[in-house]
Amino acid sequence: MAENYKNEFGVFAERPQVEKKYYDAKNIFTGLAVFLLLLILPLVPNLGKTIPPPQRSLDTPVIQKMAEKDRKCIMPTDWMRANHMQMLVDWRDNVVRSGEKGAANGRNFVNPEGKKYLASLTNTCMDCHSNKDKFCDQCHNYVAVAPNCWGCHLTEGKTLAEAK
Amino acid sequence: MGMDRREFIRISGLAALLGLSGKGAFELVRPGQVEAAVAAKPGAEGVVRWAMVVNMQKMDEATAKKCIEACHRVHNVPDFTKPKDAKDAVPPEVLNRYEVKWLWTEHFHNAFPGEEPPVMPEKIARLPFLLLCNHCDNPPCVRVCPTKATFRREDGIVNMDMHRCIGCRFCMAGCPFGVRSFNWRDPRPYITQEYPGYPTREIGVVEKCTFCAERLAQNLMPACVEASRGTLIFGDLNDEKSKVRDTLKRYFTIRRKVHLGTNPQVYYIV
Numbered sequence: 315m316a317e318n319y320k321n322e323f324g325v326f327a328e329r330p331q332v333e334k335k336y337y338d339a340k341n342i343f344t345g346l347a348v349f350l351l352l353l354i355l356p357l358v359p360n361l362g363k364t365i366p367p368p369q370r371s372l373d374t375p376v377i378q379k380m381a382e383k384d385r386k387c388i389m390p391t392d393w394m395r396a397n398h399m400q401m402l403v404d405w406r407d408n409v410v411r412s413g414e415k416g417a418a419n420g421r422n423f424v425n426p427e428g429k430k431y432l433a434s435l436t437n438t439c440m441d442c443h444s445n446k447d448k449f450c451d452q453c454h455n456y457v458a459v460a461p462n463c464w465g466c467h468l469t470e471g472k473t474l475a476e477a478k
Numbered sequence: 479m480g481m482d483r484r485e486f487i488r489i490s491g492l493a494a495l496l497g498l499s500g501k502g503a504f505e506l507v508r509p510g511q512v513e514a515a516v517a518a519k520p521g522a523e524g525v526v527r528w529a530m531v532v533n534m535q536k537m538d539e540a541t542a543k544k545c546i547e548a549c550h551r552v553h554n555v556p557d558f559t560k561p562k563d564a565k566d567a568v569p570p571e572v573l574n575r576y577e578v579k580w581l582w583t584e585h586f587h588n589a590f591p592g593e594e595p596p597v598m599p600e601k602i603a604r605l606p607f608l609l610l611c612n613h614c615d616n617p618p619c620v621r622v623c624p625t626k627a628t629f630r631r632e633d634g635i636v637n638m639d640m641h642r643c644i645g646c647r648f649c650m651a652g653c654p655f656g657v658r659s660f661n662w663r664d665p666r667p668y669i670t671q672e673y674p675g676y677p678t679r680e681i682g683v684v685e686k687c688t689f690c691a692e693r694l695a696q697n698l699m700p701a702c703v704e705a706s707r708g709t710l711i712f713g714d715l716n717d718e719k720s721k722v723r724d725t726l727k728r729y730f731t732i733r734r735k736v737h738l739g740t741n742p743q744v745y746y747i748v
Contacts, residue, residue: 410639413631413691421695436674465680466640472674 368452374444376471388425388438399461405433435463441471526633528689529715529743530700531725532608536709542583542606548705549581549687554678556668566667578659580687581610581702590734602748608710610702611636611657611687612734612742619649619658634715634743635689645682654738658686715743 336342377385387394389401411417423433432438443449446469454461550557558568558576568576583606587594594603617636619628627642628649650658664681672678676692679685689712690700698704703712713720722745731745 406641410637410641411629412695413633413635413637414629415632436677462680466677468672468674468677470674 365456368456369448370452371445371448372443373448374442376442376444387442388423388429388431402435402439402463405435409433436468436470437472439471440469444469444471525716527715527743528613528634528694529713529722529745530610530689530703531711531722531729531731531745531747533709533711533725533729533747534602534605534607535747537605537608539606541706541709542608544705545608545702545710546581546583548701550579551671552673552690552693552701553580553676553688554665554669554673555580555685556665556678557670558668560668560670562667562670572662576662578661578665578685580657580659580685581608583607584609590732593732607746608702609655609657609734610744611689612655612740612744613689615741615743616739618652618654618740622648622652624648631691635691635694637688637691638685640677640679640683640685643683645684647684649684654735654740655742658684660684 389397394401405423407417408420412420421433423431423438425431440446446464549555556578558573558578561567586598586603586605586607589607589609613634613636615634617628617630620630620636623629624646625642625644627639627644628636629639630636645660647660650660661679661681661683665679669678690698690702693700700710700712703710711721711725713722715722715726717723725747726745729747731747733742733745736742
């Protein structure tokens with residue numbers, strides 16, 4: 315091996331001897347340790363704990379009043395669970411930008427069964443699901459999403475507001 | 479590369495001929511198309527064009543107040559002089575800046591600056607002119623909006639998409655009528671009674687009158703028109719039989735700052 319070692323000037327008998335040393339090892343390893351500690355720190359308080367799964371409640375005055383067979387959402391529950399955010403975005407664009415050139419028009423939503431609904435978060439969704447903290451917030455908190463709907467949209471539907 | 483004088487003149491002549499005949503050629507093949515694409519469209523047949531007439535002969539302080547209250551109530555417009563909680567009180571020096579208004583009154587010399595004659599009937603000088611978004615045919619606010627949050631609908635309403643507003647306030651600089659208000663702070667603590675049929679706004683967006691687009695969609699008249707008991711007339715300008723059209727034919731009306739070319743659609747009978 316040693317004989318084959320070449321550099322740009324020719325063949326050397328031996329490899330050049332370079333001292334092997336870890337410079338600033340102390341600082342580097344202390345720094346790494348501190349970094350790892352900071353990285354792990356937020357996870358420590360929740361170590362070993364089990365976070366309870368979301369407990370959604372459907373116990374609201376409007377839902378209670380419905381007959382058993384009518385007690386369903388505008389779309390199947392599984393579909394709503396997966397797609398309600400996209401549906402709300404579509405509603406939003408259709409309602410707010412209706413009348414604009416090239417925009418889809420409409421405040422009406424027709425579900426596959428042919429039933430017509432007003433496309434409105436506060437007046438349709440929140441009318442039945444008037445318990446935001448026990449319905450929306452349950453899952454949103456669990457998966458740590460913070461939709462910014464509620465900065466503007468009111469959490470109480472028409473029926474509840476009128477009853478007050 | 480060489481090109482003699484004769485060649486140059488021949489080519490430029492041909493080019494000029496081609497250029498000049500461009501529009502003519504279009505007119506031959508597709509008559510009226512170029513004109514239609516370039517010129518601003520006046521109200522076409524069968525298209526709704528909402529407009530409002532304010533009858534100042536019937537207007538008084540009480541009616542104006544009733545209209546403003548109705549409008550601000552159904553649109554959750556905050557009143558910064560009346561916080562729900564005393565600790566949210568706004569210092570008086572910024573009250574004027576924070577004010578959010580969709581509908582408000584001014585005297586003639588402020589509503590129609592530069593148009594007041596040196597001598598005029600005192601009654602008219604003291605009238606509360608009801609001001610709101612003019613829903614211009616050529617709205618400068620729409621042109622300057624960088625996110626298309628403000629847009630003009632096909633029926634002439636200049637509407638706002640709060641979801642897109644980034645609060646740059648270009649539209650406020652662009653609007654010559656001062657109809658736009660900025661939310662300098664969260665309006666919720668200043669809305670005495672939240673109206674469930676309409677959202678509130680958030681800090682950092684601009685808002686203005688929408689001609690009650692949400693009520694028109696339900697075949698209702700705008701809130702101010704309903705509250706005015708005939709002082710405000712609202713309808714479709716393109717409909718020959720509509721009440722606005724009829725009123726505009728029978729009375730001479732003025733509009734605010736017409737010389738700016740925005741073609742405002744709120745008319746005043748003085």
